Structure formats: structure tokens, C-alpha cells
Amino acid sequence: MDLNFYSDLSDGTAQSAESGFLDPQPFNGYDTVSKVHAVMEHTRVQPHDVYFLHFPASADNYLTISGATHTFLSSSETFHTPSLGDEEFEIPPISLDPDSALTVSDVVSHFSELSDGTVAGDSSGAAACVRSAVVGGNDPSFASTFVNPPSQGLERLSLGVMNPSGGGTLLSSTLGIDLGQSIASHFSSSSPMTIDVPLSDVNHGLLGHSQLTTIDQSELSAQLGLSLGGGTILPRPQSPEQPLSTTPSPTGSLQGDDMDDFRQKSVLVDSPVSLPISPAVISMNSSLSGSPALPSSVTPPVLVPAGVRRGGGKPAMGSGMGIGISGGAVKKGKKKKDPNEPQKPVSAYALFFRDTQAAIKGQNPNATFGEVSKIVASMWDSLGEEQKQVYKRKTEAAKKEYLKALAAYRANQLSQPTVEVMDTSASPPSASVTPPAPAPSTSSPVPAPVPSPIPVPIPTRIPQHSPEQNTITNICASNIILDLPQVTTRSRTGAYKPPGSSPNPPTVTKIIISKQMLAAGGTQIHQIPTSMVTVIPARTLQPSLSSSTSSPSISVRHPPPLQQMQHAPPPPRLQQMVHSSAPPPLQAKPRGGGLVASVTTTPPPPLQIKIVPAPLQGELAAPIVVTTATATSASAATSSVPAATLSAPTVALQVAEPTSIVTACSVPAAEVPAETEEFVSGEMEVEVNASPGSEERTSGPPRRCVRAGCTNPPVESKDWDREYCSNECVATHCRDVFMAWCSIRSQNSTTTVK
DNA sequence: AATTTGATTGTTCGT
DNA sequence: ACGAACAATCAAATT
Numbered sequence: 001m002d003l004n005f006y007s008d009l010s011d012g013t014a015q016s017a018e019s020g021f022l023d024p025q026p027f028n029g030y031d032t033v034s035k036v037h038a039v040m041e042h043t044r045v046q047p048h049d050v051y052f053l054h055f056p057a058s059a060d061n062y063l064t065i066s067g068a069t070h071t072f073l074s075s076s077e078t079f080h081t082p083s084l085g086d087e088e089f090e091i092p093p094i095s096l097d098p099d100s101a102l103t104v105s106d107v108v109s110h111f112s113e114l115s116d117g118t119v120a121g122d123s124s125g126a127a128a129c130v131r132s133a134v135v136g137g138n139d140p141s142f143a144s145t146f147v148n149p150p151s152q153g154l155e156r157l158s159l160g161v162m163n164p165s166g167g168g169t170l171l172s173s174t175l176g177i178d179l180g181q182s183i184a185s186h187f188s189s190s191s192p193m194t195i196d197v198p199l200s201d202v203n204h205g206l207l208g209h210s211q212l213t214t215i216d217q218s219e220l221s222a223q224l225g226l227s228l229g230g231g232t233i234l235p236r237p238q239s240p241e242q243p244l245s246t247t248p249s250p251t252g253s254l255q256g257d258d259m260d261d262f263r264q265k266s267v268l269v270d271s272p273v274s275l276p277i278s279p280a281v282i283s284m285n286s287s288l289s290g291s292p293a294l295p296s297s298v299t300p301p302v303l304v305p306a307g308v309r310r311g312g313g314k315p316a317m318g319s320g321m322g323i324g325i326s327g328g329a330v331k332k333g334k335k336k337k338d339p340n341e342p343q344k345p346v347s348a349y350a351l352f353f354r355d356t357q358a359a360i361k362g363q364n365p366n367a368t369f370g371e372v373s374k375i376v377a378s379m380w381d382s383l384g385e386e387q388k389q390v391y392k393r394k395t396e397a398a399k400k401e402y403l404k405a406l407a408a409y410r411a412n413q414l415s416q417p418t419v420e421v422m423d424t425s426a427s428p429p430s431a432s433v434t435p436p437a438p439a440p441s442t443s444s445p446v447p448a449p450v451p452s453p454i455p456v457p458i459p460t461r462i463p464q465h466s467p468e469q470n471t472i473t474n475i476c477a478s479n480i481i482l483d484l485p486q487v488t489t490r491s492r493t494g495a496y497k498p499p500g501s502s503p504n505p506p507t508v509t510k511i512i513i514s515k516q517m518l519a520a521g522g523t524q525i526h527q528i529p530t531s532m533v534t535v536i537p538a539r540t541l542q543p544s545l546s547s548s549t550s551s552p553s554i555s556v557r558h559p560p561p562l563q564q565m566q567h568a569p570p571p572p573r574l575q576q577m578v579h580s581s582a583p584p585p586l587q588a589k590p591r592g593g594g595l596v597a598s599v600t601t602t603p604p605p606p607l608q609i610k611i612v613p614a615p616l617q618g619e620l621a622a623p624i625v626v627t628t629a630t631a632t633s634a635s636a637a638t639s640s641v642p643a644a645t646l647s648a649p650t651v652a653l654q655v656a657e658p659t660s661i662v663t664a665c666s667v668p669a670a671e672v673p674a675e676t677e678e679f680v681s682g683e684m685e686v687e688v689n690a691s692p693g694s695e696e697r698t699s700g701p702p703r704r705c706v707r708a709g710c711t712n713p714p715v716e717s718k719d720w721d722r723e724y725c726s727n728e729c730v731a732t733h734c735r736d737v738f739m740a741w742c743s744i745r746s747q748n749s750t751t752t753v754k
Numbered sequence: 755a756a757t758t759t760g761a762t763t764g765t766t767c768g769t
Numbered sequence: 770a771c772g773a774a775c776a777a778t779c780a781a782a783t784t
Contacts, residue, residue, distance in 0.1 A: 344756075347757060347783065347784045348783085353782080357759060357760095358759085368780070369761085369779080371781090373759095373782050376782075377783070
């Protein structure tokens with residue numbers, strides 16, 4: 001099935017209240033949980049169900065919820081929404097990328113965009129409008145989520161989940177959005193998901209009641225921070241699967257594990273002194289610590305015998321498990337697991353949950369676990385088999401690896417109790433720490449050759465997810481996906497986007513990196529002078545172009561750090577953001593036109609990176625240019641490319657040769673919609689134009705491998721859609737992209753960070 | 755029963 | 770006593 005979001009921007013005028021579901025009353029009786037539950041029950045999305053946010057381009061900007069049989073909505077009902085314009089957003093596959101932060105940011109950005117658009121449109125218009133998309137009826141509370149409380153929620157964007165079959169699944173608009181992103185990122189080329197989200201219901205049930213406060217900057221930043229790290233890319237600490245904690249604090253994460261290790265070791269090895277020595281321990285630490293730099297910190301704990309351990313009570317534990325727990329919770333007599341033991345692969349659903357929940361949470365910080373869980377479940381149900389397959393495949397792959405690792409682990413245990421198995425899982429993490437000696441093997445497509453002091457966040461992350469990340473595509477996608485969420489400008493008017501103009505990809509980011517820089521081997525990339533790096537949020541630009549702000553253009557000169565962009569959504573917060581037309585994650589499909597068909601496939605990373613030969617550099621003020629184009633922006637620059645559209649954030653790496661631009665690469669996983677290249681500003685245009693890659697793409701399978709410098713013909717592969725000639729190229733390409741990305745990030749962080 | 759995340763609670767240790 | 774650090778539990782849903 002397809003998940004499509006159609007969003008409509010309402011102009012901010014009154015909502016057409018017609019929609020029945022808007023009416024608060026029906027829902028008022030429920031408490032959040034029950035509502036949700038009830039709703040869910042009724043409307044459980046069937047696999048075939050389609051969710052979409054519909055943003056009609058029509059002048060009036062109504063959000064149409066088409067759900068044939070939606071209980072609450074008639075298909076005809078519409079809501080005013082700000083400026084998104086007619087677009088169908090295709091929800092990109094949820095990124096496998098563990099990096100929740102990104103996802104979140106994306107979501108946020110989307111959100112913000114939405115809100116922004118609304119606001120802007122309205123604001124510009126005059127009356128403030130509520131930007132939030134409210135699903136559930138009038139519940140102000142819901143609106144509050146996205147909108148500031150003060151604002152009267154005059155308007156809401158509602159997302160409707162339509163259930164063709166009849167029931168409507170309730171999803172909050174946010175959800176829908178999130179989905180889009182997450183999904184997009186995750187699913188590469190697989191068929192797009194269409195999600196019909198009846199906004200109204202969703203809010204109510206899920207969020208409505210609880211106050212969904214506007215996303216706090218702090219929260220966002222926190223979330224973003226996780227992903228971006230103040231400069232570091234480190235994502236939030238990984239899930240249990242990965243023992244490693246990317247967290248900066250070595251000790252914290254380590255301790256727990258260390259302790260375990262320690263215990264083990266200690267058990268195995270009689271003398272405490274021996275501890276440090278055991279290789280196993282060391283390896284673990286490194287992995288655990290996640291940061292290479294920390295060895296010193298790491299070791300200490302290890303060294304310290306039991307006596308020193310700081311970690312509280314549990315460790316002591318024998319008691320801990322059973323005894324200590326007061327809560328009465330002694331319930332499960334869990335046995336302690338050997339930390340070194342390979343972790344069981346999580347289920348497809350769990351993967352999905354992991355990928356999705358962050359986005360949902362990001363949008364609705366107040367949502368409880370139960371709510372989120374329900375939403376995820378509904379989303380899961382709504383996922384098409386194809387999409388599910390994606391997860392299932394990952395699970396399968398993870399399982400295979402797990403079996404391998406387990407076998408190795410067991411073997412080692414038998415043979416050498418003291419020595420721990422360094423399996424795949426371990427290795428990846430280590431990579432971050434020590435530049436991977438890259439195990440050529442599958443896991444480390446992204447060799448983090450970055451020796452430099454700057455800890456490359458990415459590596460840490462990537463390696464960590466053994467199962468998921470094994471897939472090259474995943475890795476790339478995960479790393480690469482950057483959403484530049486925000487736009488500082490508010491200028492955007494709601495109507496801004498002509499429906500027909502283009503199916504816009506939500507956001508496109510391009511990065512131009514001079515070849516020289518890359519030449520260094522990529523490792524040095526981060527050293528690139530900040531001045532060199534330019535980040536241009538397309539969204540911003542566009543709006544600005546049309547109306548007021550000039551600032552964006554400036555971007556060339558001062559590169560706004562990505563982080564800032566991501567992190568700090570512009571001052572106005574979400575509201576402003578709303579404006580930005582199509583949220584990156586969500587892909588806007590041209591609703592009407594024939595484009596739709598093309599849309600189906602999708603994928604793509606918003607981020608494109610071009611590598612420009614030195615000579616070109618001169619021309620270009622900044623070697624690295626990151627551009628983000630929002631769908632809305634499309635109008636400005638309808639790129640030459642036709643486009644495919646879509647979606648998902650895709651990252652393309654292009655290396656421009658002096659003569660011509662070499663290639664546009666999309667993340668293997670997804671197909672890059674040609675359309676992605678929309679340039680708002682002139683600057684952007686220039687760069688954009690160059691990309692032949694897009695053409696290639698649109699026209700058909702690339703004639704040659706996408707990787708810069710590789711002239712081999714692409715090979716057919718499910719993993720990379722005939723874009724690459726070999727795994728090596730995929731890995732290399734991803735690495736390049738990643739590096740570029742890192743450099744940008746680092747730049748941003750350095751520059752941006754106060 | 756396991757997994758997903760995040761909050762909460764309880765325990766222990768160090769100051 | 771207080772704070773820090775950790776472990777365990779819980780929520781709903783799926784596998």
C-alpha cells in the first residue's frame with residue numbers, strides 16, 4: 001500500500017467547519033486513551049488503506065480529506081490549511097537509520113513547515129491562524145501541540161486517515177508527517193506508502209486531550225542534539241541492541257556494561273588486576289564507549305575492581321535482580337545476560353517502532369507510550385506488505401548475522417571463556433572509535449577514515465546497528481538523510497505553491513564539495529574552512545524570494561550551519577516553520593497530474609552532494625553548498641528535471657567534473673526523484689542545473705555508476721537500483737556523501753555552536 | 755516472552 | 770541527607 005499525504009494549506013481563513021470530524025463534540029467524551037483505542041479499534045488501518053494528507057492546490061486551500069468511507073469524514077470535507085498547496089505527500093520510507101534525531105528533526109521541520117506556512121500565510125494575511133494540523137476535531141489542545149496556545153486555533157490542518165474500507169484510522173497530523181519522513185527514509189525504492197490520515201480523529205484520540213504542547217525548543221533541541229549532537233553527530237544512545245552508547249559520557253554508558261564485563265571478567269579471571277588486560281574487556285569498552293577518544297576514561301572503570309564501582313545499587317547485585325527491586329516488581333527473574341552475547345535481532349515491528357516512535361514523539365512530546373504504541377501499530381497495519389517486507393528483510397538479515405555472531409560467541413565461550421567474541425556488533429562500534437580498519441565486510445560501508453580528532457559521529461552510529469545497518473543502503477540513507485528543517489523565514493504564503501507546479505520533493509539538499517577537499521581522502525573534510533561551507537535552506541530561500549526575506553541569499557556567504565537550521569528552528573518555532581511548504585519528509589506529490597504515477601516510486605534523500613572540481617570552486621563561493629529545496633520552492637525553480645518527485649529525503653552526491661558534472665547519486669536505497677532538484681535561489685540554480693545526474697535518473701537507469709569517478713556501468717541490484725556498479729562503489733559513494741555531510745555538520749557545529 | 759522508548763521508581767554508593 | 774548512577778518496571782502492540 002501506499003502512504004500518501006495530501007496536505008492542504010488552508011489560507012488561514014476559517015476552517016470550513018463542515019467537516020464533521022472537526023466537530024469536537026463527538027470526541028469529547030473520550031479520554032485520550034479510550035478514544036484512541038476505540039478509534040483504533042474501529043478504524044484500524046488495513047493494509048490496503050491509504051493515508052494521505054491532501055493539500056489541494058485549489059485556490060481556497062482546503063484540506064480535503066478523502067476517505068471514502070471514513071466514518072468521520074466525508075471525502076468532500078475540506079479544511080483550510082495554509083500554504084502547502086496541493087500536494088500529495090508521499091511518505092518516504094521510514095529511514096532505517098537509527099538516527100532518530102534526524103528523523104525527528106525532519107519531522108519537526110515538517111511540522112514547522114506546516115505550521116509555518118500556516119502562520120505565515122495567515123499572519124501575512126493578517127489573522128493569525130493556527131498552524132497545527134489538528135486531527136481530532138477542534139480540540140484546541142491538540143492544536144496546541146503545534147501551535148502556541150495563545151493563538152487561537154482558528155485553523156487547523158487536519159490530516160485524515162482514510163480508510164477506504166470504511167474505518168478511518170486516526171492519526172494525528174503529526175503522525176502522518178512523521179510517517180512520511182520516517183517511512184521515506186526507510187523504504188527505499190519500494191512503493192510509496194499512502195497514508196490517509198483523518199486528522200481530526202487522530203488528534204482527538206491520540207493527542208487531543210493531552211495537551212500537546214508546542215514542541216519545546218528545548219525538546220527539539222534535545223532531540224536534535226541527540227542526533228546532531230552539539231556538533232557531534234552522535235545520535236542518541238542506541239537502543240539496547242547496541243550496547244554502545246554514543247553518548248559522550250564515556251563513563252555513564254560504560255559503567256553499566258563495564259560493570260557487567262567486569263563482573264564477567266572478574267569471574268573468569270580471578271585477579272582483578274587481570275581485568276584491564278583481557279582483550280575482551282577492552283574491546284567491549286571501546287565499543288561501549290562509542291567514542292574512541294575516551295579510552296582513558298573507559299579503562300578506569302574497568303580497572304577498578306568491584307570496590308570502586310560507582311554505579312549504584314544494582315551492580316551489586318546479586319540482590320539487584322530479585323531482591324532489590326522494591327516495586328514489587330521482582331517479576332521476571334531475568335537472568336543477566338552476557339553483555340557480549342550477541343543481541344537477538346529485533347522483530348520487524350520493533351524496528352518499525354524504533355524508527356517511527358521518535359518521529360511521533362518528536363511531534364507530540366506529550367504522547368504517552370501507549371498512544372505512540374497505538375499509533376505505531378496503526379501505522380504498521382497500514383504499511384503495505386512491501387514496506388513491511390523491507391523491515392522483514394532487515395530482520396532476516398539481522399537474524400543471519402545474529403546466528404553467525406552467536407555461533408562465534410558460543411565458540412569463543414567454549415574455547416576461551418575470558419576472551420569475548422568480537423562480533424560484527426562489536427566491530428562496528430569500534431569503528432567509530434578507531435577508525436575502522438574497515439572491515440571490508442558488509443558492515444562498514446562507511447569507513448570512517450576520519451582519523452581526525454573530530455569524532456565522527458556517524459561511524460559510531462552506523463556501526464552500531466548491526467542488523468539494520470548492514471545494508472549499505474541503510475547506512476547511507478541513515479547517515480545522509482539530513483533534513484534541513486527549518487526555515488527561518490516566515491514569508492511564505494500558504495497558497496504559494498501552485499499545485500501543478502511540481503510535485504515537489506519536500507526538501508532537497510545539495511552539497512557541493514570541491515573535489516580537492518574530497519581528494520584529501522575525505523578524512524580531512526571536516527577541516528574545511530567554515531567559510532567554504534554554505535548551507536542554504538532552500539525553503540528559506542524560496543519564500544524569501546517571493547517575498548520578503550533577503551537573508552537566504554546571503555547564505556552563500558555565511559553558511560548557516562546545518563545544525564542551526566536543524567536544531568534551532570528559527571525563532572518563531574514551529575509556527576514559522578509551517579510555512580515551508582512541503583515538509584521534507586513528506587513528499588509532495590502533485591496531486592493532480594500525471595505526475596502522480598511517477599511518484600510512486602520514491603525515495604530519496606533530500607540531500608544532494610556535489611563535488612566540484614577545484615576550478616569550479618573559484619566560481620562558487622563556497623565549496624560546499626548545501627541546498628535545501630522545499631516542495632513549495634518548486635515554483636521558483638522548476639527544475640529542468642521532470643521529476644519524479646518524491647520524496648523521501650534523498651541524498652545525492654554529485655561530483656562535478658570540470659567539463660561536466662559527473663554524477664548524481666542517490667542513496668542506493670531510494671530512487672531519487674528528479675524533481676528534488678529545485679532551486680530556489682539563483683545560486684542554487686546554478687549548482688543545480690549542473691546536475692546531469694538528475695537527468696540520467698529521470699531518463700532511466702544511469703548509464704554509469706553513480707559514484708563519482710566511476711565509469712563502470714551500473715549493475716542491477718535491489719539494493720541500489722542500478723545506480724552502482726558494485727558494492728564498493730556504493731560504499732565509497734556513501735562514504736563520500738557521509739564525509740561531506742560530516743564536514744558540513746562539523747562546520748555547522750563549530751560555527752554555529754556558541 | 756521478547757522487542758521498541760522514555761519516565762519513573764528503587765537501590766546503592768560516594769560525598 | 771543528598772546526589773549520582775544504575776537496574777528494573779511500566780505502558781501498548783507485535784512477533
